[in-house]
Amino acid sequence: MFQAIKDWWYKRQSKQYARLVVKRVRTQPESGNVLSELVSLKQAIKFWGLTFTDAGITETEFNALWEEAVTQKALNRDKYISHTLRVLRKEISPNLWPQMSEWGAFETDPFWLEGQIKESGRSLEEYGTSPEELHRFQREWHKKSAAETLDELRYRTSYERHGMLMSMLVEHLQKGELPPEEIGTTREEIEQLRVKLYAKP
Numbered sequence: 001m002f003q004a005i006k007d008w009w010y011k012r013q014s015k016q017y018a019r020l021v022v023k024r025v026r027t028q029p030e031s032g033n034v035l036s037e038l039v040s041l042k043q044a045i046k047f048w049g050l051t052f053t054d055a056g057i058t059e060t061e062f063n064a065l066w067e068e069a070v071t072q073k074a075l076n077r078d079k080y081i082s083h084t085l086r087v088l089r090k091e092i093s094p095n096l097w098p099q100m101s102e103w104g105a106f107e108t109d110p111f112w113l114e115g116q117i118k119e120s121g122r123s124l125e126e127y128g129t130s131p132e133e134l135h136r137f138q139r140e141w142h143k144k145s146a147a148e149t150l151d152e153l154r155y156r157t158s159y160e161r162h163g164m165l166m167s168m169l170v171e172h173l174q175k176g177e178l179p180p181e182e183i184g185t186t187r188e189e190i191e192q193l194r195v196k197l198y199a200k201p
Contacts, residue, residue: 010048011048011049011050014044014047014048014050015048015050015054015055017044018041018044018045018050018054018055018056019055019056021037021038021040021041021044021055022041022055022056022057023056024037025037025038025041025065025069034065034068034069034072035066035069035070035072035073038062038065038066038069041055041062042062074120077116077119077120078120080107080116081113081116081117081120081127082127083107084107084108084109084113085113085127085128085129087107087108088108088110088113088137088140094107094108095107108141109141110134110137110138110140110141111138111141113134113137114134114138117129138175138176139176139177139178141176142172142173142175142176142178143172143176143178143182143183145168145172146169146172146173146176146178146183147183147184149165149168149169149172150169150183150184150185152165153165153166153169153193154193162196166193166194169190169193170190
């Protein structure tokens with residue numbers, strides 16, 4: 001009896017949630033989260049055995065919203081890729097992409113950029129770039145990250161973070177194929193920093 005009441009309550013809550021999602025995708029079609037909202041709605045309908053009617057939408061409308069959201073995501077991805085290429089080429093400043101959008105936090109990340117190009121199904125050439133340019137962007141990213149990590153290691157205030165930072169520095173140098181001199185250090189200094197890991201704080 002208790003389980004039946006519990007199931008009824010959860011199904012009731014899921015109906016309310018489904019209707020709320022439908023309301024959001026209808027009233028905010030320009031937001032970057034429509035597709036993820038529709039995925040959640042689809043999962044709720046399947047998991048709780050709801051119908052589209054329970055969610056306050058017809059299957060025809062759901063399919064139309066889905067197709068529109070997929071198309072919009074592809075368009076947004078193309079805009080993001082073009083924007084990020086310009087940022088990485090230093091043609092424009094970062095922080096111009098809407099931070100609340102799906103890709104807002106990744107406008108200077110060359111690895112995320114590469115992943116989005118692959119996901120788009122289009123070639124690098126179609127976006128006006130090349131493997132060599134992407135590799136250069138990624139090397140520059142590793143160089144910048146390595147320099148920032150080195151700076152923190154030199155003036156560290158947290159002994160507990162030292163080992164993690166040391167690993168990050170070595171990884172950036174290796175993946176970026178960077179000699180220590182390129183970030184203003186030497187192998188000797190890196191060894192000294194490594195030894196400090198085992199010193200008492």
